[in-house]
Amino acid sequence: MLVHMNDDDRVWRIGELAQISGLTVRTLHHYDQIGLLCPSLRTGGGHRLYAPQDATRLYEIVALRGLGLQLEQIRELLTTDVDPRALLGEQVRTLTVQLKAGARLRERLAALLAALDTADQPTASDLLGLVQQTVAVERLAAEYLSPEQMERLGHRRPEPGAPAAAPVKNELPRLYEQALAEYDAGTDPVDPVVRAIAEQIDEASAALSGGDDQVTGAVRRMWAERGEEVYPGTGIPWAALVEYLDRARHPNRAHEPDRCRTAPEDEQ
Amino acid sequence: MLVHMNDDDRVWRIGELAQISGLTVRTLHHYDQIGLLCPSLRTGGGHRLYAPQDATRLYEIVALRGLGLQLEQIRELLTTDVDPRALLGEQVRTLTVQLKAGARLRERLAALLAALDTADQPTASDLLGLVQQTVAVERLAAEYLSPEQMERLGHRRPEPGAPAAAPVKNELPRLYEQALAEYDAGTDPVDPVVRAIAEQIDEASAALSGGDDQVTGAVRRMWAERGEEVYPGTGIPWAALVEYLDRARHPNRAHEPDRCRTAPEDEQ
């Protein structure tokens, strides 16, 4: 007996449905197992048969999965009548938080990579030293700068001409080492060599601080007063070094160590 | 007998170390279990005792974990002498891919949310319809536009004045519905009402296409020729509707349906 078969009678075996949907058989097994998509039919031998409405539901599931929803959320959306706006809104919020964290992390990684490039054959302990330094500097900077200033330091726009992806390579450690060498050698601060170093330090600082004098000043005080915390045990005479560089910049000025701050007050 | 205890002899019980490191006891158990951080000592009763070098290693682990490294990668970095640049470089690449995908997803979600807001009490099937429409339009647009044009459509900069976070609300479906109503009612295309609709459609299209005439033209052809694929079964006479709107824009021009394309050729 020949029966008319229209499209509504069409069924698919699990392998066929997997093929046309681009999923794996295991995935369809899984959806059956958790009750998300149970085929309407089975053969006598227990083989799954998917009817058209099953295929439709599968495509809905795939579409919603493409929005980053969890299978449990998809099930709810397809069975109860929750407001999809609530779900998507929550999804956007979660995603936004993740994206921000990811972007920050990528910046840190890029900065570390650039700093590692100054070493010839960087090791894990070079990396660890840099991470520790970064953490120490950030903690200290948070004491000396307002949250807004921190924000500006972190989200500095690249110069129009500069390649956007390449992070600013931090030259400051190398420059401070050069300055220390001159200081130890007893070179006069008005010596052109020292003045050149001071100038380069100012340029690098300005690049980092976005040219904000408030920030530059606060950062200088930070190094003078608490540089030891960032490089503990190195015995670098930070206060003297900063003053030495100040003398290189302004040969005629009196140089009292200034102790007043424009940054937020200490809290203990 | 009093023994001199210097810092090198200091040991911590697991709870103490957890407290000062901000981790949980379970986490330290886990690190011990997988051999990432095994305490140097145990009491007679089997309680873990962490020596200073253990604490140091823990802080290294925490620092590296903060870079998004997996525990297995951290172990390698701390035990073998792999180049940290390779690891961080790979990390940056992975992260970049994820961030791109995440940003695209967030845009899609935001666009869907905005479109859902046009409905009063949107349901899951409203959402599914929109998703299906979006997919259909994107597939079709990929046929009519070059990859560069697609890119520009996707990464359009917001207007200087507009709020950056809010996605452009797509007005086009509503406008086309109005146009269809006038068309069905037999309104003359030179009627000011129809001309106003056509103008608004042009403005909305320009906003979407970034004012690129090539893109606007390709998109118009797309709707005229294949609009049916995006709204299957609605019976909207797309070709006639697009021509009707063209007559509203240019009352004096002859209007042959044009079939030439500037977009990439079809492939079958």
Add this chain to the structure above:
DNA sequence: TTGCTCCTCACGTCACGTGAGGTGGC
């Protein structure tokens, strides 16, 4: 009858969270 597809367990993933049931240390 021979392949090929399908079936049902069941373990593994990653970094822990969360008990359960029992013992050590001040």
Add this chain to the structure above:
DNA sequence: TTGCTCCTCACGTCACGTGAGGTGGC
């Protein structure tokens, strides 16, 4: 001695991947 801390299993998470061992269907 009483709490508190610590111990060792062991299951659960999320969405499947990857076999193992066996049977159905053209």
